[in-house]
């Protein structure tokens with residue numbers, strides 16, 4: 001294995017990790033600091049996040065009857081789920097290419113990971129998924145909705161068949177829900193093996209490390225057994241409690257990013273030498289045709305713009321790069337550099 005690599009972005013325009021480029025507005029900084037002042041750092045944090053739970057359900061439209069489990073980022077929730085299911089010989093499944101932590105964590109915990117290739121257009125290969133489920137009887141399937149790094153939503157009819165066919169747990173990972181505005185939360189009640197995972201990372205709070213899982217009380221009770229106590233520290237709790245009360249600010253920033261994404265997409269599609277895929281998230285995946293992805297990546301890097309190189313990660317990502325939507329100024333700098341490189 002290799003440790004998860006984080007590129008050094010000192011003095012770079014950072015468009016590699018799907019972060020929201022906008023800081024909190026100045027008007028919220030003082031009230032935010034005031035909210036943090038009362039955090040009791042001498043005490044262990046509230047293990048049940050009792051203040052946050054009802055507010056989170058209300059602000060994020062989580063049905064009242066569902067349970068919520070909190071994680072130190074959704075990465076930790078993936079780890080909690082796989083730890084709870086871990087038994088020698090068990091299989092964790094996901095389409096590929098997708099979010100790499102499903103595979104990394106499954107392998108770290110000694111489970112077998114089965115990746116099922118997507119179709120060429122990055123839609124789910126229904127027959128291959130159903131065949132793989134039948135053959136491997138997965139303990140869990142992870143489906144990023146929309147998918148990272150491809151940016152698309154999967155077909156709900158195919159998802160429905162997968163959830164019904166899977167003997168184990170199906171985790172719908174909605175890390176980009178604030179951009180896609182599509183959710184499976186309302187459908188949790190329709191199945192006995194479906195949970196939905198969210199995070200505030202891509203919405204503008206990546207530094208806080210806060211994710212949550214929504215599901216039936218019976219599933220969450222089991223998963224909670226392997227969660228480390230006090231996994232959400234008191235400064236994160238105080239921050240989340242404050243920021244949920246100002247969540248509209250993050251939603252407005254997400255709208256601005258969605259608009260910028262369409263602008264960048266339109267401009268990128270005018271360039272010859274690349275094919276850009278549609279996206280409902282805050283990033284765009286594109287394939288280089290005339291010069292290699294490496295050359296484009298390096299030429300941007302030399303201009304102090306950091307994006308993500310995906311070539312080599314999976315055969316379906318041949319010559320592919322991924323760019324996160326930044327501020328309007330960052331996007332213009334990126335676009336003019338890319339135009340120059342491809343001209």
Ligand SMILES: *Cc1c(COP(=O)(O)O)cnc(C)c1O
Nearest residue numbers: 073074075099144148175199201
């Ligand atoms: C970024 C990302 C995550 C991880 O989110 P954290 O809450 O920051 O750990 C999970 N799933 C997908 C699909 C992602 O792109």
